[in-house]
Amino acid sequence: xxxxxxxxxxxxxxxxxxxxxxxxxxxxxxxxxxxxxxxxxxxxxxxxxxxxxxxxxxxxxxxxxxxxxxxxxxxxxxxxxxxxxxxxxxxxxxxxxxxxxxxxxxxxxxxxxxxxxxxxxxxxxxxxxxxxxxxxxxxxxxxxxxxxxxxxxxxxxxxxxxxxxxxxxxxxxxxxxxxxxxxxxxxxxxxxxxxxxxxxxxxxxxxxxxxxxxxxxxxxx
Amino acid sequence: xxxxxxxxxxxxxxxxxxxxxxxxxxxxxxxxxxxxxxxxxxxxxxxxxxxxxxxxxxxxxxxxxxxxxxxxxxxxxxxxxxxxxxxxxxxxxxxxxxxxxxxxxxxxxxxxxxxxxxxxxxxxxxxxxxxxxxxxxxxxxxxxxxxxxxxxxxxxxxxxxxxxxxxxxxxxxxxxxxxxxxxxxxxxxxxxxxxxxxxxxxxxxxxxxxxxxxxxxxxxxxxxxxxxxxxxxxxxxxxxxxxxx
Numbered sequence: 001x002x003x004x005x006x007x008x009x010x011x012x013x014x015x016x017x018x019x020x021x022x023x024x025x026x027x028x029x030x031x032x033x034x035x036x037x038x039x040x041x042x043x044x045x046x047x048x049x050x051x052x053x054x055x056x057x058x059x060x061x062x063x064x065x066x067x068x069x070x071x072x073x074x075x076x077x078x079x080x081x082x083x084x085x086x087x088x089x090x091x092x093x094x095x096x097x098x099x100x101x102x103x104x105x106x107x108x109x110x111x112x113x114x115x116x117x118x119x120x121x122x123x124x125x126x127x128x129x130x131x132x133x134x135x136x137x138x139x140x141x142x143x144x145x146x147x148x149x150x151x152x153x154x155x156x157x158x159x160x161x162x163x164x165x166x167x168x169x170x171x172x173x174x175x176x177x178x179x180x181x182x183x184x185x186x187x188x189x190x191x192x193x194x195x196x197x198x199x200x201x202x203x204x205x206x207x208x209x210x211x212x213x214x215x216x217x218x219x220x221x
Numbered sequence: 222x223x224x225x226x227x228x229x230x231x232x233x234x235x236x237x238x239x240x241x242x243x244x245x246x247x248x249x250x251x252x253x254x255x256x257x258x259x260x261x262x263x264x265x266x267x268x269x270x271x272x273x274x275x276x277x278x279x280x281x282x283x284x285x286x287x288x289x290x291x292x293x294x295x296x297x298x299x300x301x302x303x304x305x306x307x308x309x310x311x312x313x314x315x316x317x318x319x320x321x322x323x324x325x326x327x328x329x330x331x332x333x334x335x336x337x338x339x340x341x342x343x344x345x346x347x348x349x350x351x352x353x354x355x356x357x358x359x360x361x362x363x364x365x366x367x368x369x370x371x372x373x374x375x376x377x378x379x380x381x382x383x384x385x386x387x388x389x390x391x392x393x394x395x396x397x398x399x400x401x402x403x404x405x406x407x408x409x410x411x412x413x414x415x416x417x418x419x420x421x422x423x424x425x426x427x428x429x430x431x432x433x434x435x436x437x438x439x440x441x442x443x444x445x446x447x448x449x450x451x452x453x454x455x456x457x458x459x460x461x462x463x464x465x466x
Contacts, residue, residue, distance in 0.1 A: 118310035118369075121271055122324040122376065123299035125292065132327055136314045211314075 004179045009188060015171030016192050022157035022167060023196075025089050027150065030096020037101030042108050052101065059098035065159050067091040072163045084164050092157075099149050107142035108134060140211035147204035151197045168192060224249045224284055224411050225270065225380060231278030232265055232435075239265045241435035242279070249379070250409040252402075254416055254426035254443070258458065261432040263415040267382045270413070271302040284379045300328060303373030307385040309365040311357040317344060317368045318353040325375045336375070343371035347401050363394030367401055374405075381405065383414045387421060399425065419462050423447065431455045 002008070040052035059067070072087040111134050119133045161170035172189040176182050225247040232240035239262045247253055255263045268274040270281055272288050272295050281288040286298040311320050321340035325331045331339070344350050347367040357365050366386055373381060383402070387395045395418065402425050405412065416422055422429050423443045431439040431446070431454075439446065439455045450456040 112310075114306060114308050114310035115312065117273060118304075118306060118312075119324075121273060121299060121304040121306075122372070123296045123328040124324070125296070128327050132323060133312055137312075140314075 001180060002178050004175065004181045004184045004188075008175045008179060008185075012168060012171045012175060012185075012189060012192065015166050016168045016196070018160075018165055018167035019154065019157050019193075019196065022088060022092065022160050022165065023150075023154045026092035026096040026153045026157070029089060029093025030100050030153075033093055033097025034100025034104055037097060038104035038108060041101065041105040056098045056102050059094050060102070064091065064095050064156055065162060067095055068159060068163055087163055088160050088165065092153075092160075096149075096153055100146065103145045103149060104138070104142055106145075107138035110141045111137045136211075140208060143204055143208050143211065147200055150200055154197050154200075155193060222249070223247055225413070226282040227266075227270070227279070228281075229279040230266070230269060230276060230281060232262070232269060232274060233277050239435055240269070240276075243432075243435070243437055244279075245430070245437060247380075247411060247413065249411050252406045252410075252412045252414065252425055252427045254414045254422035254429045255432060256416060256419070256422055256429060256458075257432035257438070262435045263432050264384050266432070267304070267384050267413060267415055270380075271299055271304050271382060273304075296328070300376050301379045302382060303376060303378035303380070304382045304384065305366070305369050305373050305386045307388050309357070309362070309369045309389070311365055311368055311372070313357050316354050316356055317349060317360065317371075320357070320368055321372045321375050324372060328376060339375060340371070343374050344368070346374075346404070347371050348397070361394060362390045363397045366390065366394075366398050370398075370401055370405075380411045380413070383412060383416075385415050385417060387416065387418055395421070419447075431458065433458075 037052045037055060040048040041056075043049060068087060068091045071091045072082065072084065075087060076082050115133050115137065116129060119129045124133070157165075157167055158169035161167055166174070168189055172185050176185045179185065223246040225245065227243055227245040230240050230243040231238070241262075243262070243266055245266075255266065257263050265274060269276050270283060270288065272290070275290065276288070283298060284301040286294060286301065288298060289295070311317075312323065315323060318337060318340045321343055322333070322336035325336035325339060326333055341350065341353060344353050347370055349364060349367055349371070352360060352364060357368070360368065370381075370386075386402075387398055390398065399421055402412065402414070402421075406425060406427075414421070414425065426443050428440060429443045429446050430437055433439075433452075433454045439450070439452050446455075447459060450459050
């Protein structure tokens with residue numbers, strides 16, 4: 001039996017690169033999709049709103065794991081073969097997009113109605129209202145829940161191991177099977193996860209500080 | 222020549238009639254106070270005049286613009302009709318100066334430097350030049366409301382609509398906002414003021430309109446109308462007010 005040493009540690013560290021890559025895929029794909037969904041939700045267009053609502057409901061209420069399976073095997077059934085990269089991109093984007101979309105819709109709707117009225121009365125168009133008045137205020141509302149979810153995503157990427165991605169969790173299991181030193185292995189894995197997530201929360205705090213120029217934030221507008 | 226013309230305006234919310242045939246002519250330079258019980262349609266009338274509410278019948282013309290829903294017409298209208306709200310509604314993420322400058326750059330297409338200079342002038346006019354760099358949360362209610370007035374003035378409106386602009390203020394701050402309104406009146410700004418403050422109506426207005434049940438019930442110069450109410454509804458209103466004051 002091997003013991004848990006530097007090569008094993010480096011192996012796990014290498015696998016953590018996949019954790020990072022998968023998270024980035026979720027952020028980019030999910031972020032873009034979430035933006036579209038959020039604006040569809042607040043567009044005032046019933047069709048767009050209904051579609052976005054259904055989308056969010058569907059993907060918030062199904063486990064990411066099922067989603068990964070369905071895309072992965074579904075793709076195989078259509079004859080395009082098994083493409084884990086494609087499957088993971090689609091599944092993570094759909095999943096993260098639903099959450100981002102709902103978080104950002106909430107942030108947009110949290111801006112008091114008076115802000116819409118005042119800017120409308122000043123002659124702003126809807127796009128100008130979003131750009132100059134609503135979005136700058138929603139952004140700081142959205143930061144804590146957005147970063148909170150981003151941290152969740154880092155940890156949830158471990159599910160991608162099920163369709164063959166050797167990311168951090170999968171690699172840790174592998175190393176544990178070889179060394180049978182679960183405490184050391186999983187402590188190290190947890191530490192790596194922590195090191196990946198901690199900067200995100202730091203970033204959140206800094207962004208919040210920078211955007212909260214008007215502290216103390218207005219209680220009632 | 223009247224600058225605001227309202228003809229048999231009707232507005233309903235569901236089955237409830239809020240405005241039931243309001244007709245009104247306001248000449249340039251007039252300061253009109255609109256009073257009445259809550260629910261009499263005062264605020265709704267103001268909101269119809271700058272297109273914040275759709276109307277169900279009648280017509281409104283302001284400074285040559287027929288009020289309609291067409292986005293272009295609405296924008297042109299709102300450049301000529303400023304509005305100040307009870308709850309100030311300043312943009313909390315911008316300083317006082319930026320609050321006043323932003324609509325000028327966005328809506329009028331003014332250059333940033335020009336808008337900022339204009340903002341500084343307007344803030345000076347409402348007595349807030351030294352607070353130009355403060356964020357709304359650092360300003361008192363009275364100060365916020367004065368910034369809101371300066372913001373509306375930035376678009377150089379021909380008519381200013383004030384919707385209970387002193388109602389959310391502590392009593393000691395009402396005076397400073399009133400002063401600004403009186404200064405504007407002296408500069409011949411046409412204003413429609415919905416208000417609960419009868420002293421405000423008495424002092425600032427050249428005409429008082431009493432609204433009741435969605436109609437203009439009684440109107441006249443403040444000295445006259447308060448001294449000799451003609452209708453029982455207005456008499457009752459004046460009595461209720463004088464007891465409170």
